Amino acid sequence: MxxxxxxxxxxxxxxxxxPKIQNIIKxxxxxxxxxxxxxxxxxxxxxxxxxxxxxxDPSCSVLVDAIADFYNVSSDRVFVGVGSDDVLxxxxxxxxxxxxxVLFPDITYSFYDVWANLYRIPFKQIPLNEDFTITKEDYFGENGGVVIANPNAPTGVELPLKDIxxxxxxxxxxxVIVDEAYIDFGGESALPLIDKYDNLLVVQTFSKSRSMAGMRIGYAFGNEKLIKYLSDVKYSFNSYTMNTPTLELGALAISNRDYFDKTRNMVIGTRERVKKELKELGFEFADSKTNFIFAKHPDKSGKEIFANLRSRGIIVRRFDLPRIDEYLRISIGTDEEMDTLIRALKEII
Amino acid sequence: MxxxxxxxxxxxxxxxxxPKIQNIIKxxxxxxxxxxxxxxxxxxxxxxxxxxxxxxDPSCSVLVDAIADFYNVSSDRVFVGVGSDDVLxxxxxxxxxxxxxVLFPDITYSFYDVWANLYRIPFKQIPLNEDFTITKEDYFGENGGVVIANPNAPTGVELPLKDIxxxxxxxxxxxVIVDEAYIDFGGESALPLIDKYDNLLVVQTFSKSRSMAGMRIGYAFGNEKLIKYLSDVKYSFNSYTMNTPTLELGALAISNRDYFDKTRNMVIGTRERVKKELKELGFEFADSKTNFIFAKHPDKSGKEIFANLRSRGIIVRRFDLPRIDEYLRISIGTDEEMDTLIRALKEII
Structure with a gap:
């Protein structure tokens, strides 16, 4: 043996x-x-x-309190981790x-089945509709838990809060876990529902709307009993997951509401005009409430556009998976970066 | 339900x-x-x-390469994590x-049985001898794995490398996992054995000899196949566990060999003279190869000394566990801090 x-x-x-190379548009x-x-x-x-x-501080109180303060919830309803991946x-x-x-869509954040496999959790992937929407009734049957990314990734599509x-x-x-990594770009958060449903965990992150992907900070809201169970497991895994600068810089980053509103509105503004420009170029996509657009073109394969953009130093994301292999997931960059992208796409199409 | x-x-x-209070000796x-x-x-x-x-960078290469360089091993034999707790x-x-x-001693790092319970791993705790040494033959029988902290915590006792x-x-x-959190304070590392045994994982940390507990950096050495399996699981859990400043500051911290040698020798020097002073006060302890001394006093209970020190603003560690509840684990601080401790103990005893 x-x-x-x-x-x-x-x-x-x-x-x-x-990529470690410089001068690319990422x-x-x-x-x-x-x-x-x-x-x-x-x-x-x-x-x-x-x-x-x-x-x-193993209790991460400076960061937990800053998050609790921003969202006006009590600190015992907040959990923090090393990015929302750690929290999830x-x-x-x-x-x-x-x-x-455990139930989740077939097209969604591709870590869910990885975690289920890692921990030997049985799971069932429920097909999204052709337009990438969710049929809520699909989640009404017997199950071991539900995970919904809302808005969904990589599709960008929001499920209305009343369906949640x-x-x-x-x-x-x-x-029921609602993964709201992209909620700040126009979606409606399930956070207010934690008062009514003690089995709801709402997960968010500093990696998108807070511009802190490099610091690895995720957080979750839930009933204090739910958060206590989660904390007990976390303390059984690693007592000190968040380091000293992360706790302090994270607390500062979340405290500035004006800057948060300003930058997310800039991203939303850029997204809306890029939507128009992509449509003019013939791209097809579901409406996005996130900081990315998930689009395909009827005349050019996703693989071809991806490779062509890459050769010009523009990197987008393509998933070599059934149903979505023609699509490109394009993050919203600065206006200048998106201008360069659109110019490149005009030449490619 | x-x-x-x-x-x-x-x-x-x-x-x-x-503790968040100031002016304590921790x-x-x-x-x-x-x-x-x-x-x-x-x-x-x-x-x-x-x-x-x-x-x-999910591959953490700047930090991995700095560690590989310091220890003169190839980078594919190095794994990094959020403290050695994450690695373990x-x-x-x-x-x-x-x-x-899985086999480990009854008196050892108290996270081992916590992880085993968390992951539903069967385990057997093997009693240390009365003098806190390990009988190697206890680990020769059939088992699902072996974990040895060397030097052991909280005892401070080293198992000779030939027994490992x-x-x-x-x-x-x-x-076989050898947890070497304290190895730099006088122990002999099992690192050279990874060439000979592809089933050996040697775990170390920045939290002790590298003065970076607040940054949460642990690492491990092993055969490249072993490290690959470990990395695959890590990538299935969280792709980005180490944040940007941690990678860069960690790489800088480990690169300075002179500073490392100077500070660990200062800690060792302080430990050796504190051993003498504790002996003069009647304390009993096994010889320590770590940055702490695990001691008891024949005339005063551990609980009493602990409480008395605490009232003076000096915090040591006491474990309310069978066989060791009379002991105090005293970390080696600066010479000045240890002078204050010894003065306090003189008054207490």
Whole structure:
């Protein structure tokens, strides 16, 4: 026998490319084109690194309190982690321990089935409609939990909050996770529903609307009992996941509401005019409430456009998966970056 | 039925207290009393936070390469994580999937049984001898894996490397983890053995000898196949665990060999003279090769000394566990801090 027989073998998630070359236009991982709130730059310059010799605060209170304050919820309803991936992975491990399958769409964030496989959680992928919408009734049957990305990725399509609430009403006996990574670009958050449904976990992130992908901060809201279960599992995994600068810079980044509104509105504005320009070029896409557009062209294959853009130093995302292999997921960059993209697409089409 | 029925319920690890009050002498979580290498302070002042809007490098290459360089191993034999807790938790999940019990001592790092419980891994705790040494033959029987903290915590006792190698020879069919969080304070590392044993994982950390507990950086060495399995599971959990400043500051911190040698020798020097002073006060302890001393006093209970020190603003660690509840684990601080401790103990005893 070899030690390899008892290895947990997995097919890992493939993250979007993080190229190390300079001078590319990077529209492949839905990052924000604008820098973090100005207080972050000021604070890091005067940060006392001597304190790094001590462990960080395991309760993460400076960051938890800043998030609680921004959203006007109590701190015992907030959980933080190393990006929303960490929060979601912990939630899968904590809440999905049934023999019944966890339900999520066939086209959605491609980490859900990876976590389910990692933790040996049974799951069932429910096909989206042809227009990438969700039929809420598909989630009313018996199950071990429900996960809905809203707005969905990589499609950009929002499920109306009243449908989310109906799914919650039909699933009081399992945990329902609403993954709102992109909610700040025009969607309606399920956060107010945590008062009514103690089985709802709403997950958000600093990686998109907060311009902090490089700092790895995710967070979740839920009933205090739900958050306590999640924290217990987190403390059983790693007591100190968030390091000292992350806690302090994260708290500063979320406290500036004006900057947040300004930058997300800039992204939304750019998205809306890029939608028009893509339509003029003949692209087809469902309406997006996110910081990306998921589009295909009737005359040119996704693979071809992807390769051509890449040769011009413009990187978008393409998923080599059934039903969506003709599509490109294009992140919303600065206006200048999107102008360059549109010019390139005009030449390609 | 309630959603609570399918919650993974655990008894979480209790980390050592991280008090928020000022002016205490904190000797309870084995932190380094000296600041990180000087380059860290210089680099953070000029760090460009605009880059935080982009995801970090998921392969962590700047940090992995710096560690590989320092230890003169190839980069594909190095794994990094959010503290050695993250590395160890991933290793438990990846390698311990047998029906047979994983073996570790009854008195050791108290996270091992927490991870085993979290992941439903069968385990067997093998009693240390009365003098806190390990009998290597106890680890020769059939098992699902072996975990040895060396030097052991909270005892401080080192298992000779030749005994580690014998344990490896008798366990070629399972993964053997050697947790070397404290190795730089006088122990002999098992790192050279990774060439000979493809089932050996050696885990180390920036939290002790590198003065970076607040940054959460752990790492491991192993055969490239072992590291690949570990990386696959890590990528299935969270693609980006290490954030941008952590990667860059970590690489700078480990590159300064002179500073590393100077500060660890200062800690070792302080430890050796504190040993003498504690002995003069009548304390009893096994010889420590770490940055802490695990001691008891024949005339005063551990509980009493702990409480008395605390009332004086000196915090040490006490475990309310069988066999060791009379002991105090005292981290090695600066010479000045240890002088204050010794003066306090003189008054208490």
């Amino acid at each position: 070899s030690w390899e027989e008892n290895v947990r073998k997995v097919v890992p998630y493939t993250p979007g490319e993080q 529209l492949n991982t839905n990052e924000n084109p604008y820098p973090p709130a100005p207080a972050v730059a000021e604070a890091i310059k005067i940060m006392d690194v001597d304190r790094f010799k001590k462990y960080p 992975a912990m939630a899968f491990l904590t809440f999905f321990n049934s023999d019944k399958p 609430e109906e799914i919650l009403q039909k699933n009081r006996d399992v945990v | 309630s959603w609570e029925e399918n919650v993974r319920k655990v008894v979480p690890y209790t980390p050592g207290e991280q 000797l309870n979580t084995n932190e380094n009393p000296y600041p990180p290498a000087p380059a860290v302070a210089e680099a953070i002042k000029i760090m460009d936070v605009d880059r935080f809007k982009k995801y970090p 938790a991933m290793a438990f999940l990846t390698f311990f999937n047998s029906d047979k019990p 190698e014998e344990i490896l020879q008798k366990n070629r069919d399972v993964v």
